[in-house]
Amino acid sequence: MTIDIARIRNVGFVGHGGVGKTSLVEAILFRNGMTSRLGRVDDGTATTDFDPEEVKRKISINIGVAHCDYRDHRFNFVDMPGFGDFIAEARAGLRVVEGAVLVVDAVAGVEVQTEKVSKFAQEYGLPRLVFVNRMDRERADFIRTLESIQRRLKGRFIPLHVPIGQETGFRGLVDVLRMKGYVLGDAPGKIEETDIPAELAETVQSAREKLVEAVAETDDDLLARYLEEGTLDEAVVIKALRAAIADGKLVPVILGSATKAIGVRSLLDIVIDSFPSPADRPPVEGTDPRTKEPVTRAASPKEPFSALVFKTLTDPHVGKLTLFRVFSGVVTGNSQVYNPARETRERVGQVALLQGREHKAVEALGAGEIGVVLKLRETLTGDTLCAENAPVSLPRIQFGEPAISFALQPKAKGDEDKISNALARLAEEDPTLRYHYDPETKQLLISGVGQLHIEVTLERMKRKFNAEVVLLPPRIPYKETVKGRAQVQGRHKKQTGGRGQFGDCWVEIEPLARGSGLEFVDKIFGGSIPRNFIPSVEKGVRARLERGVMAGYQVVDVRVTLYDGSYHSVDSSDIAFQLAGQIAAEKAVLEARPCLLEPVMDVEVTAPSAIAGDVIGDLNSRRGKIAGMEPGDESSVVRAQVPMAEMLNYEPHLRSMSGGRGSYSMEFSHYEELPGMLTEKVVAEAKKEKEARAAEKH
DSSP states (O other), X not given: OOOOGGGEEEEEEEOSTTSSHHHHHHHHHHXXXXXXXXXXXXXXXXXXOOSHHHHHHTSOOSOEEEEEEETTEEEEEEEOOOSGGGXXXXXXXXXXXXXXXXXXXXXXXXXXXXXXXXXHHHHTTOOEEEEEEOTTSTTOOHHHHHHHHHHHSSXXXXXXXXXXXXXXXXXXXXXXXXXXXXXXXXXXXXXXXEOOOGGGHHHXXXXXXXXXXXXXXXXXXXHHHHHHHSOOOHHHHXXXXXHHHHTTSOEEEEEOBGGXXXXXXXXXXXXXXXXXXXXXXXXXXXXXXXXXXXXXXXXXXTSOOEEEEEXXXXXXXXXXXXXXXXXXXXXXXXXXXEETTTTEEXXXXXXXXXETTEEEEESEEETTOEEEEEOOSSOOTTOEEEOTTSOOBOOOOXXXXXXXXXXXXXXXXXXXXXXXXXXXXXXXXXXXXXXXXXXXXXXXXXXXXXXXXXXXXXXXXXXXXXXXXXXXXXXXXXXXXXXXXXXEEEEEEEOXXXXXXXXXXXXXXXXXXXXOOEEEEEOOOTTSSOGGGHHHHHHHHHHHHHHOSSSSOOBOSXXXXXXXXXXXXXXXXXXXXXXXXXXXXXXXXXXXXXXXXXXXXXXXXXXEGGGHHHHHHHHHHTTOEEEEEEOOSSEEEEEEEEEGGGSTTHHHHHHHXXXXXXXXXXXXXXXXXXXHHHHHHXXXXXXXXXXXXXXXXX
């Protein structure tokens, strides 16, 4: 039996890392009897932080999902990480909820990741609510925090609470909408209603007047009535406030303490009264995978089934867990669904509700519900599940591109296959993780959002798959080319007891435009080299240039012309001319003013406008060429072209320079010549590496 969709509230908890999002969800679960004791992040007992890495580091790394019932409503909570390296999880989680609770620390105020997730919520058109947490901490200050919220976040923020007590003396709040006080009782988590303390009467009355005024300004008719009468009835204020919050015209700010469960009931009441149910949202838009025509799915159990997968997890005991949000229709256990992205049917054995790591099997999940299905074979994060007779592809979740890369070296010889398998499985869980083998540098590269992201991935790889690696900085994929022309002879002659080996060729090398690759031209006339040996010369030339001549990097953007040579009727052979071609290629490069080419990246940096000048100066110091800048009130975008070699340590440097508020992306642009002094350094390092490898073999 699925629940009435109008009574569902899907809520995302977002904010900077360490502000108490997980503790707030824990307090709600405890307050509503879903847990027998108040779990703590520091003790590793929080419901939604159960991954061993989360317990060890005392931070959220994955999306956590939990549920509870309150006032005949079903709440589905999506608890999202707040650290920058895992912020993509917030983008995924906010895609499947109808409202966002921004948790802000009463001491620190708004921090950088809170700004980012608030923007995500606005992009998705979600109503927001700000919960100022940790009001019982030393130096907690609600007024200062409210100023920080109003200054750094976009929207009109209106406080609905006034604190009772300060810092360690904080014991409750006054709800200025209902004009009631709520204080901590004797039992843990027990909140008692009380009168408004006399010393707060003036403050509360002032807050009440500001609230009524703000609500009146959201509607022209209300404003006219307010100006005429000087006040508004409570029922009118409550109704108008609900509409203003749902439309995003006002963002309520409330306060409390998650560890003391203060403010929890107010939060749930506002969510019920002001956040939309799934039925209140517009139909979701998708595409028919067969016709490519747009289609919509309304949030109704009568519509064909459609759901979006927003997280994939691997549990060591039960296997693959697929977390999904049902947008339309109903899915039951022991049924079959269709995945249009993989063009495959998936067998649904059991559907369940999530409570952190625990899953409670249910008969069915209907439109608006969030749940989990076990052991789907091919479905990955971002995929749509739907009815095969009415297929739809919902828009995929947009994840950011990786910003940092490292090379991986197995700790134990022969572990390459084990490592590749582990990375493949981990990449299924985490769409922001990429890996590939670079044939040019002969390294296995792993790319992620930041260094912490990579470190957590490698610890998971060790724990889940017993695969250990050493992290190395990636090699830069330099290339070699020439700036001049040269004509050389490549001659291979070897005489042993029996048949000898003889191959002789003359080649000319010359530079080509960037991006031209390697061109081989046959200009043999008169049979100086028999036709059947010319492909052998080309094979030798290409093989030698592929390995590089100066520093072991591929030679590109050159034309090699074979124009003369000689042969022996008995001793010439395919292998002899291959070797002659290799000799000629090496000599030609060395005589034609060889040089190294380095990859140059298109870089886009977003940082606070106050440090835009510092960003530009820093990129210039990295041999960058500034291509443009888009100034903004709060943040600016700087575009530049910077050599890849100068960007390897950029991520931690930008974080330090911007106080964690900067981000960047980069992609390959082109190759250009490496300056002479740097070329000497790269060649010397390559020579040292080659000698080290030779020593290892001996």
